[in-house]
Amino acid sequence: MASTFSFDVVSDFDRQELVNAVDQTNREIIARYDLKDTKTTLELGEDAIVISTDSEFTLDAIQTILQIKSAKRNLSLKIFDYGKVESASGNRVRQEIKLKKGLTPEVAKQITKLIRDEFKKVQGSIQGDAVRVSAKAKDDLQGVMQRLKQEDYPMALQFNNYR
Known part of the structure; x- marks a missing residue:
């Protein structure tokens, strides 16, 4: 595991x-x-x-x-x-x-800041035009997904490579 x-x-x-x-x-x-x-x-x-x-x-x-x-x-x-x-x-x-394709650096910073401020057990890191979100529990990651869906960013967000 x-x-x-x-x-x-x-x-x-x-x-x-x-x-x-x-x-x-x-x-x-x-x-x-x-x-x-x-x-x-x-x-x-x-x-x-x-x-x-x-x-x-x-x-x-x-x-x-x-x-x-x-x-x-x-x-x-x-x-x-x-x-x-x-x-x-x-x-x-x-x-x-x-x-529009790819996250802009400003939006990536906003996402990582939101994760840092609201989810203490979750880490967000910028990797090029994507943000990698990692945690020890899947429930925490699903909470982050739900929270990001509530925000209104100037671009469409998708979640992939869920492992």
């Missing part, structure tokens, strides 16, 4: 689910009567999604569709970092949506 148990707090998303959500959004753009003739493009890059369409009104509609499709695929809407709307050539608008 292991003497200590641990898990990692990370901020990540399932890339394949995001690909599927973008694909479903593209299909709905093609199928919807009000979006059919807008010549909208939705491109998924390595770390961003670029939307190009004919007006800000259709841009809002496309963002809503993307959010709905992502939520149905259990993707957190906190992974999207919306950039400013830019005007592109031919009276079109363009927006880049960056995809």
